[in-house]
Amino acid sequence: MPDNLLFAMEATLNGLTAGVMYALVALGFVLIFKASGIFNFAQGVMALFAALTLVGLQSGQVPFAHLINAIFGTRIHHFGWNMPTLLAIPATVLVMIGLAILVERFILKHLVNQEPIILFMATIGLAYLLEGVGDIMWGAEVKALDVGLPKGMSGAVDDLTFGWFGYGFYIDRLELWAAGIAAILVASLTIFSQYTKQGRALRAVADDHQAALSVGISLRFIWVLTWSIAGIVALVAGIMWGSKSGVQFSLSLIALKALPVLILGGFTSIPGAIVGGLIIGVGEKLFDFYMQPIIGGATENWFAYMLALVFLLFRPQGLFGERIIERV
Amino acid sequence: MLYREAGDFKTSYVADSQTFPIKFDRFGYYAILAIAFLGIPLVINDYWANSIVVPFLIYTIAALGLNILIGYCGQLSLGTGAFMAVGAYGSYKLMTAFPELNIIFVIIAAGVITAGVGVLFGLPSLRIKGFYLAVATLAAQFFLIWLFTRQAWFYNYSPTGMISAPTREVFGFPVTGPRASAVSMYMICLCFLVASAWLARNLTRGTLGRQWMAIRDMDIAAEIIGVNPLMAKLTAFAVSSFLIGISGALLFTVYLGAAEAGEAFGIDKSFLVLFMVIIGGLGSIFGAFAGAAFLIVGPVMLKLLLVNTLGWPTDLAAHLEIMIIGALILVFLIVEPHGIAALWRTIKEKLRLWPFPY
Numbered sequence: 001m002p003d004n005l006l007f008a009m010e011a012t013l014n015g016l017t018a019g020v021m022y023a024l025v026a027l028g029f030v031l032i033f034k035a036s037g038i039f040n041f042a043q044g045v046m047a048l049f050a051a052l053t054l055v056g057l058q059s060g061q062v063p064f065a066h067l068i069n070a071i072f073g074t075r076i077h078h079f080g081w082n083m084p085t086l087l088a089i090p091a092t093v094l095v096m097i098g099l100a101i102l103v104e105r106f107i108l109k110h111l112v113n114q115e116p117i118i119l120f121m122a123t124i125g126l127a128y129l130l131e132g133v134g135d136i137m138w139g140a141e142v143k144a145l146d147v148g149l150p151k152g153m154s155g156a157v158d159d160l161t162f163g164w165f166g167y168g169f170y171i172d173r174l175e176l177w178a179a180g181i182a183a184i185l186v187a188s189l190t191i192f193s194q195y196t197k198q199g200r201a202l203r204a205v206a207d208d209h210q211a212a213l214s215v216g217i218s219l220r221f222i223w224v225l226t227w228s229i230a231g232i233v234a235l236v237a238g239i240m241w242g243s244k245s246g247v248q249f250s251l252s253l254i255a256l257k258a259l260p261v262l263i264l265g266g267f268t269s270i271p272g273a274i275v276g277g278l279i280i281g282v283g284e285k286l287f288d289f290y291m292q293p294i295i296g297g298a299t300e301n302w303f304a305y306m307l308a309l310v311f312l313l314f315r316p317q318g319l320f321g322e323r324i325i326e327r328v
Numbered sequence: 329m330l331y332r333e334a335g336d337f338k339t340s341y342v343a344d345s346q347t348f349p350i351k352f353d354r355f356g357y358y359a360i361l362a363i364a365f366l367g368i369p370l371v372i373n374d375y376w377a378n379s380i381v382v383p384f385l386i387y388t389i390a391a392l393g394l395n396i397l398i399g400y401c402g403q404l405s406l407g408t409g410a411f412m413a414v415g416a417y418g419s420y421k422l423m424t425a426f427p428e429l430n431i432i433f434v435i436i437a438a439g440v441i442t443a444g445v446g447v448l449f450g451l452p453s454l455r456i457k458g459f460y461l462a463v464a465t466l467a468a469q470f471f472l473i474w475l476f477t478r479q480a481w482f483y484n485y486s487p488t489g490m491i492s493a494p495t496r497e498v499f500g501f502p503v504t505g506p507r508a509s510a511v512s513m514y515m516i517c518l519c520f521l522v523a524s525a526w527l528a529r530n531l532t533r534g535t536l537g538r539q540w541m542a543i544r545d546m547d548i549a550a551e552i553i554g555v556n557p558l559m560a561k562l563t564a565f566a567v568s569s570f571l572i573g574i575s576g577a578l579l580f581t582v583y584l585g586a587a588e589a590g591e592a593f594g595i596d597k598s599f600l601v602l603f604m605v606i607i608g609g610l611g612s613i614f615g616a617f618a619g620a621a622f623l624i625v626g627p628v629m630l631k632l633l634l635v636n637t638l639g640w641p642t643d644l645a646a647h648l649e650i651m652i653i654g655a656l657i658l659v660f661l662i663v664e665p666h667g668i669a670a671l672w673r674t675i676k677e678k679l680r681l682w683p684f685p686y
Contacts, residue, residue, distance in 0.1 A: 066644055070638075106658075107662070110662040111661065116458060117404060117458060117459070118665055120404075120462075122657070124602070125654045125655070125656075125657030128599075128650050128657065129651055129658065131651075131654070132647050132649075132650035132654060136647045140643060140647065256466065263460065263463055298478060302467065302470035302471040305463065305466050305471065306467050308467065309463070309464045312455070312456045312460055312463070313455055316456050316460060
């Protein structure tokens, strides 16, 4: 088999695993968009915030230590204990639920019936607010996140492909784990929304706010619920990206990468988010692989957006999205 | 004559279409112009010019441009940073290719180039809208920045990848490069700002502006009453990008002097200008001034207070600044979605009835 094809295949596989990571972020967007019609720009920052909180809790950092030190002239940094991961994750989930309640109480409640574009800009504001709070709470330096997931090259894949082609593919074990976790996440979200009472209420709200209200579903509770679930999805994404490349500000920029994913998949479709993520992941890796000699590297920065742009011209509602019908 | 007019006293169309229908406002406007052109140049020094006044003037031009697109035509754009970069790199290429060309023409030409690029990236707006369009403009943001950092032709193959502005003069005074004085930097930015504001104001109240607003309020209905959406949207993109390009060119040539696309014109610039427009007031010329003043002066004040007075570390102050800006955006969207300009309008309504409210 020619080397070039092998490299392309490896790039494709890497693209698939990277695509899963994008899809993880995109999932959170889809959840909130379906339930409240809000395009939540803050999803990436929520992932960053969740990861920061997790690391902070794990290492026993004092929240707002920096601020307290600046005001009172003290020198506190750590509580002096390390929280076990199994305890820190539920604690972070609680923080994310608290955040969901605060967002509903102080932001969403006041912005009912505003235009989508106003709500979108509000989530940009939320993203900045959360970024600042996260930095002040836990400090802005790059942190390593370790929750005990395996890392490094996957020996099994390497051996297997070496046996087949005489060339071992490099796949990070962490990304294989991410794929598995994403599959579990999607499965449990689907079961939740199809078979539980709250899940059905969620879908009812997504379908029609007023009709849902009239049959006695509490809109505010459902919003808290969705934002909590989105927070938990953000935590999962934050753990995966944080373990991969450290917890740092650039984590929040992956949220931007999720935008073209959503455009491809459609804003309202969970399978769409997965498929869109995979297409973007594979597309940008292959494009970079083939075009690098011709136009130079780092095309990953813009390829996804350009693909989305071209795609939008032909199918504005995405692959799996609902058809847009306009009335005057 | 502190304030007047509490009814409709207009007798001619000219009076009806005045920008400042109240005499007090009109004199106030002339007074501000006089102070800006005659007063401030006498007292301005390097510190004031560099930290507040010149950035304020430049960003106001960008905010005016973005306000035309978002506030008047309703097309959301997150590519402002990249369009400013087009202005900057356009002016750089022109300055180095034609050293004899006057800097004023260079900046205007950079604006025209940006307008062309803006129209190109505005084409998708004919089919898509809302945040779908926002993603399309993000494509512009990331693609253009990649182009300017990776393709060596744009920065004249300089080894650092930076572009730096050579010295250029207007009437014998250097306005760019290291020898430029605070006064000349201030004056060139002020002239461009006044011209831009005049252009924006007069375009938005004419046929074109009404077409934009019709498209913003409901595009299908606008099409039915005979507005050509192709022309309206593309002219909005062109005018908006023209102003943003001018501001980018000024930012690079006059203010920064040397720049690198990824650093100086990243996505945070797009958001900064967007926030100026939101806080100042969507669809208002005054709003662009108010928003730019708020977001330029605010952080400087905050830094003065926290770092210089209270002695806090700078990174903490920077984080607080991000947090406060985010919170302010939320507060403005919740309390006053039309920004500072709407507050100003309310005050003026009250003033008209003063001192005898009925």
